[in-house]
Amino acid sequence: MYQDRIKPRSLWAKVVTPEEAALHIKDGMTVGMSGFTRAGEAKAVPMALAERGRRENFKISLLTGASLGNDLDKTLAEANVLARRMPFQADPALRKRINAGEVMFVDQHLSETVEMIRSRQLGPIDVAIIEAVMIKEDGSIVPTTSVGNSATFAMLAEKVIVEINMTLSPDLEGMHDIYIPTRRPFRGPIPITNPRDRAGMPSIPLDPSRIAAVVISAKQDSCSNIAPPDDETKAIARHLSDFLGNEVAKARLSTSLAPLQAGIGSIANAVMHGFIDTDFHDLTMYSEVLQDSTFDLFDAGKLTFASGSSLTLSQERNAQVFADFSRYKNRLVLRPQEISNHPEVIRRLGLIAINTALEADIYGNVNSTHVMGSQMMNGIGGSGDFARNAYLSVFVTKSTAKDGRISSIVPFVSHVDHCEHDVDLIITEQGLADLRGLAPRERAKTVLANCIHPDYRDIIGDYMRDAERTVGGQTPHILERAFEMHMAYRDHGDMRQVGLDRAAAAE
Amino acid sequence: MYQDRIKPRSLWAKVVTPEEAALHIKDGMTVGMSGFTRAGEAKAVPMALAERGRRENFKISLLTGASLGNDLDKTLAEANVLARRMPFQADPALRKRINAGEVMFVDQHLSETVEMIRSRQLGPIDVAIIEAVMIKEDGSIVPTTSVGNSATFAMLAEKVIVEINMTLSPDLEGMHDIYIPTRRPFRGPIPITNPRDRAGMPSIPLDPSRIAAVVISAKQDSCSNIAPPDDETKAIARHLSDFLGNEVAKARLSTSLAPLQAGIGSIANAVMHGFIDTDFHDLTMYSEVLQDSTFDLFDAGKLTFASGSSLTLSQERNAQVFADFSRYKNRLVLRPQEISNHPEVIRRLGLIAINTALEADIYGNVNSTHVMGSQMMNGIGGSGDFARNAYLSVFVTKSTAKDGRISSIVPFVSHVDHCEHDVDLIITEQGLADLRGLAPRERAKTVLANCIHPDYRDIIGDYMRDAERTVGGQTPHILERAFEMHMAYRDHGDMRQVGLDRAAAAE
Ligand SMILES: CC(C)(COP(=O)(O)OP(=O)(O)OC[C@H]1O[C@@H](n2cnc3c(N)ncnc32)[C@H](O)[C@@H]1OP(=O)(O)O)[C@@H](O)C(=O)NCCC(=O)NCCS
Numbered sequence A, B: 001m002y003q004d005r006i007k008p009r010s011l012w013a014k015v016v017t018p019e020e021a022a023l024h025i026k027d028g029m030t031v032g033m034s035g036f037t038r039a040g041e042a043k044a045v046p047m048a049l050a051e052r053g054r055r056e057n058f059k060i061s062l063l064t065g066a067s068l069g070n071d072l073d074k075t076l077a078e079a080n081v082l083a084r085r086m087p088f089q090a091d092p093a094l095r096k097r098i099n100a101g102e103v104m105f106v107d108q109h110l111s112e113t114v115e116m117i118r119s120r121q122l123g124p125i126d127v128a129i130i131e132a133v134m135i136k137e138d139g140s141i142v143p144t145t146s147v148g149n150s151a152t153f154a155m156l157a158e159k160v161i162v163e164i165n166m167t168l169s170p171d172l173e174g175m176h177d178i179y180i181p182t183r184r185p186f187r188g189p190i191p192i193t194n195p196r197d198r199a200g201m202p203s204i205p206l207d208p209s210r211i212a213a214v215v216i217s218a219k220q221d222s223c224s225n226i227a228p229p230d231d232e233t234k235a236i237a238r239h240l241s242d243f244l245g246n247e248v249a250k251a252r253l254s255t256s257l258a259p260l261q262a263g264i265g266s267i268a269n270a271v272m273h274g275f276i277d278t279d280f281h282d283l284t285m286y287s288e289v290l291q292d293s294t295f296d297l298f299d300a301g302k303l304t305f306a307s308g309s310s311l312t313l314s315q316e317r318n319a320q321v322f323a324d325f326s327r328y329k330n331r332l333v334l335r336p337q338e339i340s341n342h343p344e345v346i347r348r349l350g351l352i353a354i355n356t357a358l359e360a361d362i363y364g365n366v367n368s369t370h371v372m373g374s375q376m377m378n379g380i381g382g383s384g385d386f387a388r389n390a391y392l393s394v395f396v397t398k399s400t401a402k403d404g405r406i407s408s409i410v411p412f413v414s415h416v417d418h419c420e421h422d423v424d425l426i427i428t429e430q431g432l433a434d435l436r437g438l439a440p441r442e443r444a445k446t447v448l449a450n451c452i453h454p455d456y457r458d459i460i461g462d463y464m465r466d467a468e469r470t471v472g473g474q475t476p477h478i479l480e481r482a483f484e485m486h487m488a489y490r491d492h493g494d495m496r497q498v499g500l501d502r503a504a505a506a507e
């Protein structure tokens, strides 16, 4: 009975098939779509669009909240429908086309995309496609498992297509808090001073006459594909909780710490999970993606409230959470990503921000996005919004990747997403480097002593010594050797080759 | 009659010589001192301290607002008194010791230092030395030509030394607005929604019993040492105003633009000066350092209000402004640098932020601090606070330095202070690259076409072509060649050598 989900009767006549709805999208258009980290993306219409793309020649610019589930980015990319994509993605097939220069990928701070659209520096949005559990009497729409950029897309698009997802309960109503900052130069403060504050409305306001089509779907979110905690990620979690315990002992933090933010992926999830085995209590989260660990912490009685922009859960957790939703509902809020990631709120609340690095360098610069300097992985996502403005900015990574052939700590990161000023702690399974208040030469010593895998200590230690002796400076670097480890991996498949070459040369 | 300047009579007995006051400072102490970009630094006590340093062995950590005048950083460095220095400096003699690894320089976002002190991640401050025009009846102190970090230093230091500067008029009272954010987790919004809003008090609150010594001084601020506009900086200014005119034509901005921020130095000053010859009007500034150009714009009737953290003027302008202070006073406010640079306010107001790059790369990353990757120039200053959070983030630089032997546009910046996501426009005298909404490969083409000096177009064009063909990726780079121009300068004194070598090899 989808009619129960579409309160304005006038819209019943607009219910069409996904194929019909997709016809609103034409060559050259800019499409704004719901979806954030595999949660709450429109599912049926983009599939139909890809189908059409296999027969017809057209290209669009696709904007979303963040990455999509249901292999949508893959399917759209392979149908050659994407000319441009922003502000984030995490799909191997799309990634391949981006790196081949076939899709122009505009990687952005996740809080900024809608600011640029509103001020007409980007856009306009021709069509918005928004997944919803319900259209309310007044035309406003209740989103599903993410908010992302949906509110702004819907409010500013020429036409709106709503996908009603019948697999999700209308009980989700009340979980969302839709607040859009007022227009500059008349903008006031964002009225959030605690993760649990609500500033806006439970649904996205929309004049029903702007809804061009409604589609009924029954596809579920893809479940999260992250790996469970392992020995190394558990060690990282332990280093962080030991450090925080010490901060509490020094009375810099209370035993409920500060609101926590955790990035996407396996490592950040494992680190959050690690808080279960600590004495901290009455924790709160002011984060972006809420993963399984959020609910593990609720169930363990550790977490009192979580604010995010999406719910991205494993299959098992997903089933349990939605079967038992009333248990969590009043401890959760999902906000537009502009608000979950807003510098104003992040700085005011004083977050502890935990994000994952692909690689970090001895001076504390972090690369979150580019493998070997050129190949895009996913995008910077919200990590820049959080790292710059947090009370404590933590980056975690295993000390090596690819079975030890890559060291995640290098002399000079091959791409900088987070400069040294935005990085307070670097943690690997080897240990923790506390970089606060240190000059670059001191930072390097701390990173060398604590974070680097034993296989790479001499290689990097030699670089540091040589750079300090032969070049000096605030941040000693030997430019021709700065990327020597990356080049060794490229040429020999193993960064340790630098050490072998050096040993051979010494003989 | 310095007694007129010290309202609490109980403090008259605390008036001592600079030498006596300096005895409060002992080996290993952390000293927080007033002073921001050659304005409002304590002058007599640090001089006496340096004098003592020439006879006695001791070292301190010195924190200020930003750079100091009166050759203080030089004098203190040469007296071997500085173990650590933060968060900014701009002195050649100190720079030399920093780059030699003799002084540990902690380069920080200027809005963050006091957050770290308040949360006890830095500090504690043993002694604060604050320049003032007056101590009021209630013990509160009226700062001079800068606010910087003085309020927090004074409020948190174990002991406070006040330097009364007799050369400045008590009429300065009323120009300052001292607002300190409330303590987390109970922090509320900062009540500033317009550059002219006042949120705090006209003086720094202080219990007079915490004042350990008062010193009377008659030294003036050093005047600013920036170069006047030249043909190249005028061209940069023109490119920017043409661009902004076009934004107004597209109705993205009004003719009063948005509040303006301009960085330190000659180029930023020239660019601001350039607004005199435009049709924009009723401009406002929400900036950090107010230079001559602010007053040029006031006098031209272009500017209605300016908010900053310091007044740093040429000798001539300085004399005129203070002779005629009532003319400007109600159009000016000086705030703590935490507030002038606060991400919350910058994002809310939607600033146009104009800062100077040492070098920028084809993908839009900016180096503001490190010459050839290792040698510190000044520090990141407030540029990161502004660039990340502005409505429009502009970086300006001449296309070459050192008589053309250095190109300020390179394939890969040798140090990253501002990542591609924080840079909207790059402007040189050659032209303007509008990078908004572009993917890295598109950004590179735009920078190549618009910003690079003709001597370097082929060198950089060749790199781009080779990197795209042989490596590809989102951000194509050939790691062994990424710094080839920097290495050519290091080895041959001229970056153009890369082109000469390539031509020779091709023969
Ligand atoms: C950095 C990021 C890719 C790590 O993801 P993760 O799942 O936690 O980490 P993993 O260790 O599993 O690494 C993922 C992949 O990167 C590879 N990798 C890790 N470090 C690497 C390095 N230094 N060089 C090359 N590859 C590396 C891993 O081998 C793995 O490859 P695979 O997919 O082929 O197995 C991910 O966190 C990300 O995209 N971050 C940027 C955006 C962000 O921070 N968003 C959150 C803000 S709220």
Ligand SMILES: CC(C)(COP(=O)(O)OP(=O)(O)OC[C@H]1O[C@@H](n2cnc3c(N)ncnc32)[C@H](O)[C@@H]1OP(=O)(O)O)[C@@H](O)C(=O)NCCC(=O)NCCS
Pocket (backbone or CB within 6 Å): B262, B263, B264, B265, B266, B267, B268, B288, B289, B355, B356, B357, B358, B359, B368, B369, B371, B372, B377, B378, B379, B380, B381, B382, B383, B398, B400, B401, B402, B406, B407, B408
């Ligand atoms: C970048 C910065 C040094 C430029 O200063 P400026 O006075 O406007 O610019 P100039 O062109 O005069 O350059 C200053 C010096 O750097 C040199 N320089 C410029 N570009 C260079 C490059 N790419 N490589 C090496 N040296 C370079 C110049 O030759 C000049 O040297 P000199 O002092 O020996 O004559 C200065 O703006 C700065 O320190 N910025 C960082 C902090 C900041 O942005 N604060 C403002 C935030 S509100």
